[in-house]
Amino acid sequence: MPKGAADGGAATARRRGNPLALAVLAQLGDRPMHPYEIARVLKEGRKDESVRLNYGSLYSVITALVRDGLIETAGTEQDGNRPQRTVYRLTADGRAEVDDWMRCLLGTPVKEYPQFMAALSFMQVLRPDDAAPLLRARLVALRVAALRIEEDLERRTEADPAPFTAETEYELALLQAEVRYVEALVHRLGDGSLDGLGAWRDRPLEDVPS
Known part of the structure; x- marks a missing residue:
């Protein structure tokens, strides 16, 4: 197997072991957002009760999703005197990934370890x-x-x-x-x-x- 394919498979496995990555992709499927807005929307929708959310992990996930080409920078926003915030949007590959990931999660039972x-x-x-x-x-x-x-x-x-x-x-x-x-x-x-x-x-x- 080519090294790139192996690396890509490993990245997919790591990503799909992290529900927060799915949450980010799903939220950006609605509209472009900056990380703070993603966190706010997740909390308002009570999604933080089913996906563990903290800002350090959120920024790490976003960095990994950008690296993998699933999301990309869409621009920046600034609210008053606050620092500029980077806005991200879903890419075509990201949309395909979230669709495939959801189909796997909904349709295929997996062994969990409560x-x-x-x-x-x-x-x-x-x-x-x-x-x-x-x-x-x-x-x-x-x-x-x-x-x-x-x-x-x-x-x-x-x-x-x-x-x-x-x-x-x-x-x-x-x-x-x-x-x-x-x-x-x-x-x-x-x-x-x-x-x-x-x-x-x-x-x-x-x-x-x-």
Whole structure:
């Protein structure tokens, strides 16, 4: 494989591992913007709840997208005595990239690695009697979070059509599914019906040298 093709493939893989790059491309697909405006629009649309946003990362992403030819400088703007701001716009390659990226994300499931799944995978390092109250505390926090999102979603859907709240609906669905799972797990721990509970209780824990 030619080196350029390999380098391009690596760049695409790195970019597609960073949802903030997708957010920048998507926003510039609406109109040219400067970085501060991109951040403001993302926050106003609550997109910072689904994409981790900070200014240092945002400028690094923009630099990489310019380097890869997916966005380009469209000019500068100045508001009063503030420093000039560089405005960026999507290129033809950038439009093709965001379209292909979105088609992949929407149409192809990928393996993700949630922290709670890792916690469940290694839960046996604790005693069942230690794990149970932690799960009950998690359950309370999950219910509170789900209620908050339900109330927020009800307010938002009065003003925003469904496509613009889809990520919040998905977040709520995940929370509700986790609530049901943790409820069942807590119940099985409590009534002793969890498979392997006896062996878990009897499992020796290694002494950790002081």
